[in-house]
Amino acid sequence: MRIGLLTEGGYPYVNGDAGLWCDRLVRGLGHHEFDVYAFSRSEVQEDGGWVPLPPQVGRVRTAPLWTTEDDGVVYGRRARRRFAEHYGELAAVLCTSDPGPASDSAVPGAGPGTEGTTPAPAEADRFTGALYGLAELARDEGGLAAALRSETAVRALERACRAPRVLPAAREARVSDLLAVAAHLHEALRPLSLDWYEEDGLGAVDLCHAASGGTAALPGLLAGHFFDVPLLVTEYGVRLRTHYLTRPDSSSAVRSLLAAFHGRLTAETYRRAAFLTPGNTHARRWQERCGADRAKVRTVHPGVDAAPFAxxxxxxxxxxxxxxxxxxxxxxxxxxxxxxxxxxxxxxxxxxxxxxxxxxxxxxxxxxxxxxxxxxxxxxxxxxxxxxxxxxxxxxxxxxxxxxxxxxxxxxxxxxxxxxxxxxxxxxxxxxxxxxxxxxxxxxxxxxxxxxxxxxxxxxxxxxxxxxxxxxxxxxxxxxxxxxxxxxxxxxxxxxxxTVEQNVAAFHDLYLEVVARTPVRRVRLSDAGDPLPFAAPVEAHLPGHWAGLAPHRPRRTTPAWARATQERGPSPSRPTPSPTRAVTHPVPDATPVPATEAAR
CATH class of the missing domain: 3.40.50.2000 (Glycogen Phosphorylase B;)
Known part of the structure; x- marks a missing residue:
């Protein structure tokens, strides 16, 4: 099985969250093949390098979330109209209905500003339509970062906040609030501009496993949207709760709009995920109050290596x-x-x-x-x-x-x-x-x-x-x-x-269950539109690199803001890669080496 492991600020970086858990998972499932798709949080984290990677990691692709460079993509008139339509719809949804998962008294540990109910189906459809519309625009035009920082985006937010029947907090938004929200949405939606969503990228994996919710799960949503790749989401700390409890010094307008965005993104993640795996009952309660289907939730406790304590x-x-x-x-x-x-x-x-x-x-x-x-x-x-x-x-x-x-x-x-x-x-x-x-x-x-x-x-x-x-x-x-x-x-x-063994065995069983429930993908069509049942040979699904088994689709140019990561070099032990393939790191075969404690 080929698994796309999605991380944010964690594995494979030495200084990262949940790095030790991911490393033990990958090493414990040596009979599977892993492709790691990682977001970094800072230049310091990138300069710290990676933990030693085992042979089952086929490649690593990285992108920074902390840079402010644009992708340099210039839209034509039609593309600008598409962007204004989808971004305006996204802003309108954030301003017109309350996204909170439940009342303060019902949600364990919730802070002020989390009141509300689970999004109505119609509002959820509007949000997902706008989100995937922006993703398709980015895929067609080669990027979205410049548009997200444009005056068009700020104007769309302003129109949405000044429209009739919006939330009181949104109506009170000032120019500084609109700029703060636009900057945050620019950072949160940067993954839409990546060239990871290709047939030889996330389209080639059998399963996406997000090591956390939020930004890390967004590539998994797009892989499901474009290629029907199933998604499994692990949350040892519920990201939505973190968003609710941060930014205490921001205005009520900023908190309301950002809570609306992250609440709806979380609802869509929970809806599309095949399984959700919280690390404990406390996190499970949060997920269920945030709209998770109880039938999809499987508690998987983090594993600890028992040998040093024997x-x-x-x-x-x-x-x-x-x-x-x-x-x-x-x-x-x-x-x-x-x-x-x-x-x-x-x-x-x-x-x-x-x-x-x-x-x-x-x-x-x-x-x-x-x-x-x-x-x-x-x-x-x-x-x-x-x-x-x-x-x-x-x-x-x-x-x-x-x-x-x-x-x-x-x-x-x-x-x-x-x-x-x-x-x-x-x-x-x-x-x-x-x-x-x-x-x-x-x-x-x-x-x-x-x-x-x-x-x-x-x-x-x-x-x-x-x-x-x-x-x-x-x-x-x-x-x-x-x-x-x-x-x-x-x-x-x-x-x-x-123990680690219990944790790894639980995820192995979940991987098999997810793939067993997933319909057969990669159906090839002839020029006349008829199915070609043997166009993708069986060995295309085995670990390894098999040439000529799938039709080639030209890859979009890697965004400039993603190239910056590669040009600085991801690890002192690796040669500087070519800037034209700056987000892809081929991983050579190596003898497995235990991860250092710094990976925690």
């Missing part, structure tokens, strides 16, 4: 029975302040207890938060704290992985008898699964998918409640037999539900 999991007695461990990226959402206040209560009840905070800061905000936590710990525990070496530390130590004592996450969990998670926001808690694989008893806050992951194998307390957190930790510190029982049960649960 030694710690099989020898729980080696852990220090009076040490608590917190590990992860240091940032405000982890609420280490509540953890430190809770530890003050733990220390009062059990004076010999120590807390090891293991992890580095997540960006400048995380670095500032780490310094704040160090200062708080120094005030709460003046008898000594914060030394980088655990042996010399006081009650609280702040450490990072990578030293001789803490070479990896397994060493961090093995350092203590109880692992603590104190977050106020959490998606799928991968660190909690690692602690379970290490056979550790856990105390966690009830956020995200924590309860779903823990089951009955750990203690769960409300977030931002230091007293409850302290009481739960003290109860485990005082009961070693209970710690052992919970740790063993947690390890058994994690090995059954959350």
């Amino acid at each position: 030694e710690a999991g099989e020898s729980p007695e080696r852990a220090d029975p009076r040490t608590l461990v917190w590990t992860g990226r240091v940032e405000p959402a982890k609420d280490l302040v509540s953890l430190l206040h809770a530890f003050a209560g733990i220390r009062a009840a059990e004076p010999g207890t120590r807390l090891r905070i293991i992890g580095g800061p997540a960006g400048p905000e995380g670095a500032a938060y780490l310094e704040h936590c160090r200062a708080l710990a120094a005030r709460l525990f003046p008898d000594g704290t914060g030394h980088p070496h655990a042996a010399d530390a006081g009650p609280v130590s702040f450490e990072e992985l990578g030293g001789p004592e803490l070479t990896g996450p397994a060493d961090a969990y093995a350092a203590g008898a109880v692992t603590v998670l104190s977050s106020v926001v959490e998606g799928f808690p991968t660190g909690l699964v690692e602690a379970m694989l290490a056979g550790r008893a856990t105390v966690s806050t009830d956020v995200g998918a924590v309860v779903e992951v823990i089951g009955g194998t750990g203690l769960v307390v409300p977030p931002r409640d230091p007293q409850a957190l302290a009481q739960a930790c003290v109860s485990l510190l005082r009961d070693p037999e209970r710690r052992v029982r919970l740790g063993a049960a947690a390890r058994a649960r994690a090995l059954e539900l959350f």
Whole structure:
């Protein structure tokens, strides 16, 4: 089977989201062939290069979403009229009806501005007609980027906002708001201008697998529109929810119009997808409230490599029975302040207890938060704290992985008898699964998918409640037999539900089910219009490069804004490709090399 893996800001880049999951999926399905279609988010990400790619990756095609260059395509009169018609229709739909998935009270974690109902069928048809009309225009004319940045686009938005019976927020849009919305739509619709939608591109794959919703799924929608290629969408974090909870400083007009666009794009993605695979029940509820058909949804938990945690999991007695461990990226959402206040209560009840905070800061905000936590710990525990070496530390130590004592996450969990998670926001808690694989008893806050992951194998307390957190930790510190029982049960649960093997097997089964349900494609016609049943030989569907098996269609010129990626070079280990094929990277055969942890 040939699979088109669609990513945004992730695989195959070293510094990317969900890169490790994608790499394990590709390596675990070595009997399939993968073509990777990747969007990059920044020049820094591109300069960081790629993870080592296994032989089953046939090629990689990339395009940046962060550049502002136009494609240089000049439209004639007819093309300008087509663009104004389709873009104007798109703008009118965004201004005339509320796209939100549900009320605030019905959607878990929704913020202000998400009120509304699932789009009506007529409005959904208008949106999809405009979207695919723009895609066909881009395909016919060679690009769309210049038109999306033109005055015509801004004028169309202005007319839509000034039309009768529009939403109040849209009617209040100022010129600066219109320019902001037009710029965002330009970025979101840039994938329409790519030359990926050809017979030898996404038209040649058997299945598109989008590693997230939103922009990453848009090429899959177009592959389905032009070639009837089925689409599978994986969302470990629902992208629509992210759009609702961002841009808090924007005007109500900008938030309303962009929420309308992303809400309708999500609705179309969910409608066209053969299957949706959320990573947990929390994400599944969001998808269903955003219009996903429940019959299409299959929960597939992220997989964690169990091998590094085997030694710690099989020898729980080696852990220090009076040490608590917190590990992860240091940032405000982890609420280490509540953890430190809770530890003050733990220390009062059990004076010999120590807390090891293991992890580095997540960006400048995380670095500032780490310094704040160090200062708080120094005030709460003046008898000594914060030394980088655990042996010399006081009650609280702040450490990072990578030293001789803490070479990896397994060493961090093995350092203590109880692992603590104190977050106020959490998606799928991968660190909690690692602690379970290490056979550790856990105390966690009830956020995200924590309860779903823990089951009955750990203690769960409300977030931002230091007293409850302290009481739960003290109860485990005082009961070693209970710690052992919970740790063993947690390890058994994690090995059954959350390993890489379980994840890969689930996607393998879904791939087969999707293709089995998909009608036969690539029907060739003679000059008279009659079907030619044997025009595409059977071997055309086998992994490999078979010449002369499909009629050649001239490829459109690669857009200039996509060429910029290739000219800078995607990876230090690869030669600079020709600018005329700047979005295609042939991948040579190579011995599989495990991805680095930086791929996370």
